[in-house]
Amino acid sequence: MPQITIKNPAGADAGTVTLDDATFGIQPNIPVMHQVVVAQLAKARSGTQSTKTRSEVRGGGAKPYRQKGTGNARQGSTNAPHYSGGGIALGPKPRSYAQRTPKKMIKLALRSALSDRAADGKVLVVDSWGFDAPKTRDAAKALAALGVEGRALVVIERDDVNAALSFRNIPEAQVIQVGELNAYDVLANDYIVFTQAALAAATSGPAALDAATPKGDDS
The missing domain is CATH 3.40.1370.10 (Ribosomal protein L4/L1)
Structure with missing residues (x-):
């Protein structure tokens, strides 16, 4: 010792x-x-980090434009992740890292x-x-x-x-x-x-x- x-x-x-x-x-x-x-x-x-999904962001209730005749791809909501200001796909949510x-x-x-x-x-x-x-x-x-x-x-x-x-x-x-x-x-x-x-x-x-x-x- x-x-x-x-x-x-x-x-x-x-x-x-x-x-x-x-x-x-x-x-x-x-x-x-x-x-x-x-x-x-x-x-x-x-573990408090949190992003909003498309169901949590504000707005987007109306269809942005009609379904057919515009020459654009069909869209149902501006809350979709590929829109600026839309929800985050697969983003972090509160969790324990223990x-x-x-x-x-x-x-x-x-x-x-x-x-x-x-x-x-x-x-x-x-x-x-x-x-x-x-x-x-x-x-x-x-x-x-x-x-x-x-x-x-x-x-x-x-x-x-x-x-x-x-x-x-x-x-x-x-x-x-x-x-x-x-x-x-x-x-x-x-x-x-x-x-x-x-x-x-x-x-x-x-x-x-x-x-x-x-x-x-x-x-």
Whole structure:
């Protein structure tokens, strides 16, 4: 099991912690990660696009011209799709883009994503943020002291309100509760920053990752 150094918000060493091999030490399964991320993004689509068929557009009740004698093809309504302003043939209608993803795949994708970041040394652990009050400047200084370059996913416990409010205004930081961990957010960020308590909650057992169902996936 790999060991990493725990840091404090000032960047100083505060001990070591052993990462769970079952969560941070597996061989990443790229096809599963791809399938789960695609399903999660599909579920997030609103699916509200809608076009009008020939029965829904306004007007077109009268026959545009008589049936015979004009030299033109017979027409019954200007609502037909080939008329300008007519209905749309086979156009999109409201629908759900949700895909059913097995929970075992969701958990495997999350573990694969975390293992990929851990293999690159991009998983960081702080003892606690310890913010007395919400302050974005202190949060930015803490990330800089930890050596974070690029986007960071800050994983916190549910009751750590000051940390959530401190990091939320930093464009390069995304705050997430440990129960909301999902493969897409892990892969979308360069660094994953846990507190000791959040790391323990994420790796305390199978039930921890059962709760980590991606946002927008009801499977």
